Amino acid sequence: MAGQVEGKVALVTGGASGIGAAVAELLAQEGATVVATDIDELRGPELVTGLNKAGGKAVFLQQDVTSEARWAEIISEIEKRFGRLDVLVSNAGIGISVPSITDMTLADWRRQTAINLDGVFLSVKYSLPLMRRSGGGSVIMMSSLAGLRGAAGLAGYSATKGGVRLLAKSVAMECAAAGDGIRVNSVHPGIIDTPIWSKIPTEATGNRANAPIDPEERAKIATPLGRAGQAAEIASGVLYLASDASRYVTGTELVIDGGMNAGAVVRPIVSK
Incomplete structure (x- = not known):
């Protein structure tokens, strides 16, 4: 079914790469006017140029989601250009x-919290008034499987993503109660093959340098379906919401994790 979000205006934070880029692409393909924001001023414009060439409608705005002043500017720009906002995808993290x-240093704790949790708070604080003036819409907060269960080495990350999960429920x-026609849900990806894995230091060594982690190898062990998910598969869930x-x-929460949260499977041992 094509045109599932035809005529809607959608804001996607962290939209220059990974899950955010896949979400922006799919929403544009399905008829939405997409406003993709990111701190990446190289890949962001490249993304929207490609979407527009493919027949979509998209613009890029530079944004640090931790800046409250920038949030006010972003929403003002969206209202000035398009007059409405129907979909908010708080994806930056x-x-x-x-x-x-x-x-963990306090500086790293605060930086992660500022982006992953404060940025989502600011997104709803500044987007809801315009969405209400638009007659309602859908807020989608990107949480994680780590927001549903603990993960060794990722306590700080889990804390932020668990916070996003309950923030979504409370705002919903x-x-x-306000009867404003706005729905609010969270999405919880599992092991997804995106560039974020190349930016996470290896927990085994505590190496602070960017050390690559192979999501496919990790997913073969940890995921019942035996593979890493793709960004496009998360985007499909976002499109539904x-x-x-x-x-x-x-x-509620939409869990897209290859079965990890449900349990574990025992695979037969293959003799060599």
Whole structure:
């Protein structure tokens, strides 16, 4: 079914690469006007140029999601250009891994919290008024499987993503009580093959340098489906929540993790 978000205006933070780029691409393909924001002023414009050449409607705006002043500017620009906002995808985030929580610096804790949690708070604080003036819409907060269960070496990351999960539920209840037509949900990816893995230091060595982690190898061991997910598979879930197909869905979480949260499977031992 094509045109699932035809005529809607969608804001996607962290939209220059990874899951954000896949979300921006799919929403544009399905008829939305996409505003992709990111700190990456190289890949962001390249992304929207490609989307527009493919027949979509997209613009890029530089944004640090931790800046409250910039949030006010972004929403003002969206209202001036398009007059409305129907979909908010709060996707921008970082992952910082350490051997132990005792090894995490307060600076790293605060940086991760500022992007992963404060940035999402600011996104709803500044987007909801325009969405209400637009007659309602859908807020989609990108959490993680780490926001549903603990993960050694990722205590700080899990804390932020767990916070996003409950922020989504609470804002969903506020919007429902207000009767403003805005639905709010969270998405929880598992091991997804995106560039974020190349930016997470290896927890085994505690190396602060950017050390690559192979998501496919990790997923073969940890995921019941035996493979890493693709960014496009997360984007499909976001499209569902952004579209009217999910008009009776609010305050819940969409888990897209290859079965990891459900349990584990025992695979037969293959003799050599």
